[in-house]
Amino acid sequence: MADKDAGTPRVFLYRHGETEWTKNGRYTGITELSLTEQGEKQVLASGKMLVGRGKLIDPSKLAHVFVSPRNRAKQTFEIAFSEEDRTVLSGKGKVTETTKLAEWDYGIYEGLKTKDIRLLRKEHGLDQEKPWDIWRDGCEGGETAQQVTERLDSLIDTIHGLQAGNMNGENPCDVVLFAHGHLLRAFVKRWLKYPMEFPLSMMLEPGAIGVLSYQHHNISEPAVLVGVGFPLEG
Template sequence: MSDANATTPRVFIARHGETEWTISGQCTGNTADIPLTARGEDQVRATAALLVGAGKLIDPARLARVFCSPRQRAVRTMELLLGEEDAAAARASASKGDRTEHASRVVLTEDIREWDYGAYEGLRPGEIAERRRSQGKGKWDIWVDGCEDGERPDQVEARLDRLIAEIKAIQAPVIHGGPAPDVLIVAHGHILRAFVKRWLRFPMNFAFAQMMEPGAIGILSYAHHNIEEPALLVGMGFPASS
């Protein structure tokens, strides 16, 4: 018996394309709102050409909602994935606060912004290790320690759980099929890995190694068409070409 098929809602997670700090390995949270590189834009365009469009893996007609980090590297990635109209409308309607919505089904939300690195913003892992050694602290584990002057794991968990509850409320009525059942999230490397942990109901400090390249797409869903069985979709058949 299949756990998932085309009628089971899916949650697609998309990491933004390459930035200069992706190349240098610097922690890129929220204070440095840096753009994609030209190569980063090309990464996302290539992903979109293969995976996004009518009858493709991510079919815009099947998207009930798009949740996007407000940082420009994420918004530009969404723009390249789905087309500029939705992203431009969302940005035009943006206002002060942590969330904006538009009739296009695009939601810019701080709930899926990158982890706040605080004092570690702009630093490389080796530089963070040296800073902590000078302070008499042990090896850094963001999933346990959080970030100095930034976010703790429990704070990140709270905002992700809030977003997950909203996604489940959207998808529960169409768990057995219906119009526009899918959701797309466009965000950042660390926060998307944290999202996967919370989707699977793992604690933040659970040892669950993940990798996600710039411009990559991941897929989450539900086992046995059950909203209470969130799952990682580790493999699927692609739609047949018409």
């Protein structure tokens, strides 16, 4: 069957590599942590396989790279792309650090694990009927689901502006997002126009790359690119 969607712009979701808190399931929002040695290896492995000239994420085909302001995301970008490619992209104004990609602000839940958060909320008289769900309930002292929705929708509008006139590959128009586990999964929900509380189960490993695109070369038909074909090098 012919590939009817060939040339359609893509959005690559690049999660930062492992940190010490990633390993033990602690919620990491504003806390600045560096990647572990294993985290650096995860990003380097993904980058070597998928980032570079003639590879899936080809710097010459990028319209923009958006990076979370957290150090672990910036470190991931620096490892994934060569210094030469980073310099060229930055020189062309194609790299933006943005708080719209910062991890969910967990408020008083920062550094806690899910079980501890649920116990704390019970102590606060919350969740008497249903257990805490961040997608529905947000975080005490941090962000609500609606606040995260608003900043992601704003970023999605920006991305649509970059890609809308290039739905058949007229110009290099892929986008890469360097960010975090919860935030990138939230981005997928909003990309697909689902509310945050929509029960869409997703997994994204540290250092892993997800892919979004559009059906039928149509900006109004955002989609998850479930299967990805890999270009031949050379």
